[in-house]
Amino acid sequence: MNTTRIQSFDVKAGTLVDPQALMRIRSLEFRARVVVDGFWSGLHRSPHHGFSVEFTEYRQYSPGDDPRYVDWRVYARSDRYFVKRFEDETNMRCNLVVDMSRSMSYGSVGYTKADYAGTLAATLACFLARQGDAVGLVTFDERVRDYLPARHRHGHLRRLMLLLERDADGVRTDLVAPLRRTSELVRKRGVAVVISDFLAPIDQIEPAVVPLLACGHEVVMFQVLDPAELAFEFSEPAVFEDLESGRTLLLDPGAVRRDYRSRVEAHSDALRMACERWNGTFFRVATDRPIELALFDFLSARHVLRRRPRRAERVGR
Secondary structure: OOOEOOOOOOOOOOOOOOHHHHHOOOOHHHHHHHHHHHHHHHHHHOOOOOEOOOEEEEEEOOOOOOHHHEOHHHHHHHOOOEEEEEOOOOOOEEEEEEEOEHHHHOOOOOOOHHHHHHHHHHHHHHHHHHOOOEEEEEEEOOOEEEEEEEEOOOOHHHHHHHHHOOOOOEOOOOOHHHHHHHHHHOOOOOEEEEEEOOOOOHHHHHHHHHHHHHOOOEEEEEEEEOHHHHHOOOOOOEEEEOOOOOOEEEEOHHHHHHHHHHHHHHHHHHHHHHHHHOOOEEEEEEOOOOHHHHHHHHHHHHHHHOOOOOOHHHHHO
């Protein structure tokens, strides 16, 4: 991956796509391209960009390389295009692990958590594919539904998009079994990006992630939640139904709102602290947040992770 130093991102009006407008685009692949193109536009407007590490050698220019890094003196001598190769410039292997359980089908903003998670995964895949990185996909509910090995070849991205377009109609979430199975399927070390609402007890999530760490994967977690799940601004007493279990509960939102919000924050904080113990990275994103910012978060996390000492093997044992 061309390891661009992501220090700043232009968030001026017009550079970010409103998620509601984005979700009206029916094609998932086109949605992802809109986000990635807008991201690059905002990144190029930023005064802070460039490779993150020291120049070490040259390599021949390939279509898609940034022409700013062409060495014109070498071109004048050899009549061939060469770009400066940098110390950390390596191809990355990334596997997107996406929750498609029934809880992801909730949405209060005109689209669901599954729509947002799928668009985020598609955006990451599109961006990484453009960089020449290998991208794979695992989708799951109570079990692994689809597995597409990480590749970088013609037609691969389209296959990945088709799998992401499937409905989130799984019965329930079981993080442990699918993630353990993922660690068996994805043997080559890389980055595992897990996208889920993570609405499960912490003591179930930790044993689910440990097998990935034991395989040497760097883990990035995106907790995707609907704004209504975060604010709980319902005004009237109502019957609330668990989408996975079917259990119903009569609640007065005003009476439980403070305690509810406190529990949601505590759960997210526990996930974040667990990620820090694993030497991974955690982000909580609301589904009304522009996807470009989540992409920025991912690239920033990669910049940090590449410089941390690896502790995956110790955690696995």
